[in-house]
Amino acid sequence: LLFLTQHRIFFRSFVGSRGATQAVLTFLLIPCCLTQEFRAPPFIPNVSFLWGWNAPTELCAQKFNVQLDLNLFSLIGSPRKSATGQGITLFYADRLGYYPHIDEKTGKNVNGGIPQSGNLKKHLEKAKKDIAYYIQTDSIGLAVIDWENWRPVWARNWKPKDIYKHQSIELVQQQHIELNVTEATKIAKADFEKAGKCFMQETLKLGKSLRPNYLWGYYLFPDCYNHNYKKPDYNGSCSDLEKKRNDELNWIWKESTALFPSIYLNTILKSSPYAALYVRNRVWEAIRVSQVSSVKHPLPIFVYARPVFTDVSLKYLSEQSCTELDNYMKNTLNPYIINVTLAAKMCNQVLCQEQGVCIRKHWNSNDYLHLNPDNFAIQLEKSGRYTVQGKPTLEDLQQFSKQFYCSCYADVRYMRWCFKKKLLAVNFG
Structure with a gap:
């Protein structure tokens, strides 16, 4: 019997004579860890599958008295300018x-326009005050810098961002x-990329x-611009060219302490098999990039996703949309979060002894x-509150073993394959 007060989940399961919430099963050939591949340890202890909420939905409560249930999210933050002291x-x-x-x-032009015309010293002085204002205490959380006006790789500033190229060239021509x-x-290319690097690197x-x-x-870092999903x-x-350009940004990956790629889906991908291909490849590229600084100590990855298909990046919440979102979360999103979280926890216990996470054996599969x-x-x-009724069978656990393997956390001391016959307790506490 398990009651998670924080997450409001009530687990009714295969309760034995002593009331222990576990399945004791004999399981053969359990791979503990694969030495060649590692994952960042949990950011929050004992939370291997972390969910965050970074949307201005507090307006639903303030304007329309629609209280969204966000209890399943470990980190919550609003992007509104007035919001301070948040987990995100x-x-x-x-x-x-x-x-x-x-x-x-x-x-x-704002603050000089192009980065080589900006004032880095004044920028950092002001940034120091801004960080103190928005993150008032150094607890734990995510600090996500959303600078999208220009891209640090010169070649990626295509229309309409090519204005940064034009101004950079004009500046050089004025000087020479x-x-x-x-x-x-x-x-101009060299000056632009050098200045852009300084602003981004020193801010980190x-x-x-x-x-x-x-x-x-x-x-949005890393990105691989695999948006050509209209092609049959x-x-x-992710093209080799874009991977190479991401390699040019190794200085970002080495300075960052987390990656924040995006898998936002446009409406054209609704009910399309291309959606999964689009997402998997973007996440796979993020995994590749996460290992640039150290293969044995990769960066944690937090993937930005929207719960809906949309072509509009900024859409204000109405009472109807708040009510629809509330119903969607109660009946679809939250149950799915519980489903995936418990399945991941079960697999991590079975294959990793909770010393890593389960990874697809075939990354581009539908497993x-x-x-x-x-x-x-x-x-x-x-x-x-939500109730979960049921118990895993031996076949369920064997299915995990067929489709997934264990990728160890970076701080696990003993990383090796261990095949052994043992009694395995799957705990949901």
């Missing part, structure tokens, strides 16, 4: 120092009137020094960590 802090361009950029609506366009472009260093218990990184032969793969619907049922009670 999102730093937009106007909230962290003097980020040089060109206003996309007015076309005016004797240069032709080709010569000026070469210098500052954040880590001031709030070391937060994990710091940039939203689309397979979701998922789900509870067997024939053996488990998740229900929402009138009290607002």
Whole structure:
């Protein structure tokens, strides 16, 4: 019998004569750890599958008295400018120092416009104050810098971001009137990338020094621009060119303490098999990049996802949308979170002895960590808490072993394959 007060889950299961919530099974050939591959240890102790909520949905309660149930989310943060002291802090361009950029609506230069015209010293002085304001205590949390106006790799600033290229070239031509366009472009590229690197790298260093218990990184990094899903032969793969460009950003991966890629899905991908291909390849590229600094100590990855398909990046919440979101979370999203979390916990115990996480043997397969619907049922009670009824069978656990393997946490001391016959207790506490 398990009652998780924080998560409001009530687990009714195969309770034995002593009331122990566990399945004691004989399981053969249990792989404990695969030495060649590692994962970052849990950011929050004993939470191997962490869910975060980073949306301004507090407006639903404030404006329409619609109280969303966020008890299943370990980290919660609103992107609103007035929000401070949160588990997830999102730093937009106007909230962290003097980020040089060109206003996309007015076309005016802000803080110098292009990074080589920005003032790094003043930026860091202001950023120090902003960090102290938005993250008032150094507890634990995520610090996500959302700078999207320009990209640090010159070649990735295609329309409409090519204005940064044009201004950079014009600046060089003003300083060196004797240069032709080709010569000026070469210098402009080097100047732009050097200055962009300084702003991004030094901002990360500052954040880590001031709030070391937060994990710091940039939203949308890494990206691999695999958006060509309108092509009939689309397979979701990240091109070799974009992987190479990500390799040029090794200085970001080495300075970051977390990665924050995005898997937002447009409506064109609704009910499309391309959606899974799009997501898997983006996450797989993030896993590759996470190992740049150290294969044995990879960066943790927090994937940004939306619970809906949408083509609109900014959409204000109405009373109807709040009510629809509340119903969706109660009846679809939260039960699914419980399903995946318990399945992952079960698999981690069986294959990893809780010293790692279960990973697909074939990363691009349709194998998922789900509870067997024939053996488990998740229900929402009138009290607002969820009940989980059922127990795993030996076949369920063997299915995990067929489809998944264990990737050890980076801090596990003894990393080896161990095949042994033993009594295995699967605990859900």
